[in-house]
Amino acid sequence: MGSDTIMKETIGIFGMTCMHCHKRVKDAISKVNGVKSVDVSLANNSATVEFDEGVTNLNAINKAVTDAGYEVGDRKITLSGSQEKPTDKSCPVVIEEDKETVEKPVEHDKSGASTTITLKISGMTCAACAANIEKVTRKLKGVISSTVNVSIEKASITYDPSRVSQKDIENAIKSIGYGIVKDKISFDVGGMTCAACAQNIEKVLKKLTGVESVAVNFSLAKAHVEYDSSLVSAADMISAIEGIGYTASRKVDKKESEDRERKAREDEIKKQRTNLIIAVGLGIPIALGDMANMFSNFLWFVPSFLADNRVLFVLTTIVMLFPGRQFFVGTYKGLKHGVTDMNLLIATGTGAAYVVSVAATFLDLGPGYMHTYYDTAALLITFIVLGRYLEATTKGKTSEAIRKLIGLQAKTARIIVEGVEKDVPVEDVKVDDIVVMRPGEKLPVDGVVSEGVSAVDEAMITGESIPVEKNPGDTVIGSTINKSGSFKFKATKVGSDTALARIIELVENAQTSKAPIQKIADVVAGHFILAVHVIALLAFFFWFFIGFEMFGVAGSAAFAGVSPFLFSLLISITVLVISCPCAVGLATPAATMVGTGKGAENGILIKGGEPLEMAHKLNTIVFDKTGTLTRGEPVLTDVKSSASHTEEEVLRMAAIAEKGSEHPLGEAIVKGAASRNINVPDAESFKAIAGHGVEAGFGGKRILLGTRKLMADNGIDVTHLNASMEKMENDGKTAMLIGLDKEAIGIVAVADTLKENSKEAVDRLHKMGIEVVMITGDNARTASAIAKQVGIDRVLAEVLPQDKASEIKKLQAEGKIVAMVGDGINDAPALTQSDVGIAMGAGTDVAMESAGIVLIKNDLLDVVASIRLSKLTMSKIKQNLFWAFGYNTIGIPLAAGILYPFYHTIIITPAVAAAFMAMSSISVTTNSLLLKRSRIK
């Protein structure tokens, strides 16, 4: 092979803790046939390998490393004979070289119907990421060209829409761990009165070219739109919303927006309260007066003037003009733009009752038209206004979580300006400003401690009840509270970049997004009003032409002398007013909002309806090992002494030898000694023996710490310690022998330990009937040891980072619904591939972007809590849908007079129907609010 096939790669290697590891890795790679040179860096956790591509490949090298017991991370950069320096950061995933694809000639668009799109990509860290995206998109049939610019994070892709869709391209990019950043905008929408209004707005926005997805939340009065800004503008969207009779404005500052929302909510409550007072104040005398005409014996106390139809006309007209006006205005606005909503049902029902009564009052309509229905019209409006009033008061409660989060933000900050402390509004704090904190104060922004020591209460963000000690160099989070000392920190994230602002945005987006189950409700709610009018029309026809005569209505006690038209009209009105699309429309979003809000309060960020719904179906959870199940840093686990020495002495000697070392392994031993209060003096001399261990001098004696070979080379017999050492190694620990002069005095073992709650979390998941799987790049022995400790029965060991996603895919192919729990950049593809990706809070941004659920704390019990929350929320959604559908399914036939043949009277009058209708949406909202009381931990 010629030199043109020599490749140079830098791969990440994890698990190396000392020079011994360094050598093992170097030897393992060197042994691979075709490898020309290896340079292993312990400090950078990487190996730069030159190899002949014609003889070997990267997979073989990776396998050699994993066979040696180490984990292979991401390939940092691919060079082909160039001297380009590798970048610091790594890509989320590496696409195998595919010369065929790379050299694929540009397809010429024969039809001339090519389309070019520009996508904003997230998660790219270097030029190799750009190359990966180009490769994966070019592989798609129909893609003509693909150019990715890493610096501006954009991909320009030309494709044939008849062969490949934009969605396919986006999915291909997402499948390799990158994100597509869409233009997003939120509007505050005014004038919505029911869930059908939200549907109308969604419909009109979706019709605009360039709008990709719309989610309108009736309860929050917000619309979130993903769109292509090159095709449609915010102004276009606002005009479209205003075009169908609603108001829309762009969301501004969250605080300002929150104030505005609160004011709008308060105004709505005030308006409906006034309406209710008028409606009740007039509705009672109207009802008494109208009924006095029929039951004068029972209602003898009603003044006779109230029974006068002209007085009833005046009073009812006031009810129609003031509390009732909103329904007619709403109907007019809707019809003008071809949309129908709840108002239409109410306006048709009350309008018909009112018009017939007015006609009966002032015209001689003949027999059967003596009775008026002013009470029906007035009571209908009264009950519906009562419903709207109660809805307005409860609606705000479902979005309490967001308000609580916004309330956490600090209002002012004390920063140092030209050497002087100055109080400024929090909005004025800039990155790199030095912020001064005193005890009891709230941190205004995120940053890094530069001076001083203190304890900070982070409970409001992480849920951790014990204040966390902060020293120089530690990160601090805005909105947390400084408890004890004074300190200064440098602002690193301000405004919308702070952790709290991102959490608020995440929760807000989640509350607006729709769970798949809502699609059923949307379909029903979308055609509901039309269906109800059809049923009302059919019921009218039936009772007018068939039922009235067949069931002898005219001869019945309850309706003696009533005309066929009035009876049929009454039935028709009852059908119109009992139907409640609101309950159907509110069933899912109300529960989703309360569920995601409750999650946020407990440090569980659920990024939308889909993961929320999917989490309760999970039957398999895959945990990444390092950093997820384990702490990800070695600690001292065992000390074994020989018969003639104590454990304390062994550990003291080991710590003295390692005190000068900066290796994580040595640090673990020194920390272990310190935690046992062992005094560790400095060694008189120190020497690292590459690949074997260390040698130190102390008190005139020589201490050796390291491998069996180190002891053998120095003539030290370790036979008496072999059994213990093997046991420790079988448990997945790194064991080191300690020799003092010519005697082996003991062993110390170091290992990556389990997190506090790992075992409990796994146990609880097992109890929930969920299979728990561990995935790791470690060798099978180490992996099994950890799995055994934590109680996991299925282990996927020696899995290369880029293969994690395919392992998830294999589990899915077995018919399992899989969640992946991880935190690393290399977990991103697996998080995306899984049905629900769960990212741990201390993880990378890429992992968090790829996940559907983000756990702010690093507590694995939150995985259990998030599944429980999903189950509770889904159960509420199902209950709500059951009530909403059940109510309409039973209510509408009853209103249509299905029981009249048996009881010879109408079971539900229009007024009672209105009361039921009002209560149905309130019951759905209240049932959702009950979720707040449930325990998820």
Place this chain on the structure above:
Amino acid sequence: MKGKTGMYSLIASIVSSIVIVVLFLALALLKNSGRAIPLYTDVDIMAGMIFVFILSMIVSASIWPGIIEKRLK
């Protein structure tokens, strides 16, 4: 396009509502015709026609725009 859809929808809605109203009238007259004492008064029939027209307009105005939009495409 939008204007045409709106106009055609309105015409279609009015026509279909009139058809339903005529059907209502025909049925009412048919029922009354075979009786010595008519079941429906003129007021019943007139009021019924108005109510049926309103409901039919609401139903057809919701259905026709979608159908016409598809046809025009």
